Amino acid sequence: MSGQNPEQLCDTLDDSSHRSARQRERDALIIAAATAEFAAAGFENARLEDIAQRAGVAKGTLYLYYADKAALFKAAVRSLIQPALARLQERVMLADGSAVDLLRESLRQIYREMTTDGARRELVRLLIADGRRFPDLGDFYHDEVIAKGTATFRMILWRGIATGEFRHTPAEEFPHLLLAPCIALSNWKLMFGDRHPLDVERYVEAHLQFVLGAIAASPTVAAIDSLPATSPAPTPGSAV
Amino acid sequence: MSGQNPEQLCDTLDDSSHRSARQRERDALIIAAATAEFAAAGFENARLEDIAQRAGVAKGTLYLYYADKAALFKAAVRSLIQPALARLQERVMLADGSAVDLLRESLRQIYREMTTDGARRELVRLLIADGRRFPDLGDFYHDEVIAKGTATFRMILWRGIATGEFRHTPAEEFPHLLLAPCIALSNWKLMFGDRHPLDVERYVEAHLQFVLGAIAASPTVAAIDSLPATSPAPTPGSAV
């Protein structure tokens, strides 16, 4: 009860400073293998034997690098979270075009990242499925991705308000509202895979047009570069 | 490979028609206990012994009602999905007020259901976490909740367009856009629990105002009954 839990303080066993090149190389292999297996099977169903085999290493070797399965899981998930937002933030910082274009491109980039890397796409599943067991991973994700992403989109909004492109909306307080359709699509994919296809191209454009309609200062701004043919009365059920 | 998988065809062992009152009663107890345990621990970590104990029944008894753990899981999840949308659909069918009010109340009701029942709130977690292992559950959820919900909100939109309250927007094709902030909040709760609090009251009202701003025919419609004090330039970081 009193005192500290040493497992919490030290996930990796060695201080990573004094390590041979071979060791750092193997660590990378192990993390890559663990990432793949955990993403494919989740925490419970992933087998350390499989991870070891995929990394080209014996099971016992894993324990030279990580204290136990949980430590390996945390390290693997952290490695997925780490580099998530770098490019987006950079782009927004040194953007010079219109805020409308900036917002469009930022959202499109998020969709792009969502649909490319397989393991990255499974990150959210891991955080939801096993998040209660590893709350510090959720906190890390919050600080590294959510908080920074929220701040970034708020900056885009302010820029657009300054240039007269956007009006004041509740999205200033909750930029989540701009990003929610991305999250909804992510959930759709996680729940249904490809069993209930959705026209992602159209969905993305619909999202952009909808959001711009909600925040644009004048209706005309939102209309530029919208869907080639946005049927005013679509066939019912076409989106399901 | 050829032939059929009998386990898939028959989840419950008995045809539920010829059953004593005592048996139906016990079945209900078992499902309730299973629901609670699965919601609390997920499929892998839930222990049949605990479910049995919670239901006041021996472990072996479970196997008189369900073929195995997977069958019990499916039955439990289905029982959560089943009654989800009844009230919402009913209300929309016999609504007579303005479409704006109808949309507002419908969304508020979804938030209300999200925040009341504990097991129901965990449903999405189960579907995401263990969905790949039980795709038929995901399909069932899609047909019973998503498809019907989508259709219902599309009806609300059309009603509003007919009365001149709403304009044509991409939300007609993808009503998901209206609901996405609900899903985003759900994910927030699933990932962070109460570790990163969000002012849900304000969030809900922000959502309503934002969405109405996106679809209202004239700006004035959206403004009615909005937040008491929607600060145009909120303190940065106030929403995290």
Next chain:
DNA sequence: AGACAAAATGACTTGACAGTCATTTTTAAC
């Protein structure tokens, strides 16, 4: 090359839990 240390291995131990089934208890029928 030899000798010592560090790293890696994988057969083994351990614990946990899904599923079984011989036995006991309950219900219903006469």
Next chain:
DNA sequence: GTTAAAAATGACTGTCAAGTCATTTTGTCT
């Protein structure tokens, strides 16, 4: 009240995977 069938029980078995550690392999220094 007796008896037969149905329902319920929980000790037991088999399996599977996390974690250990005595042994082997690899690397380094003289």
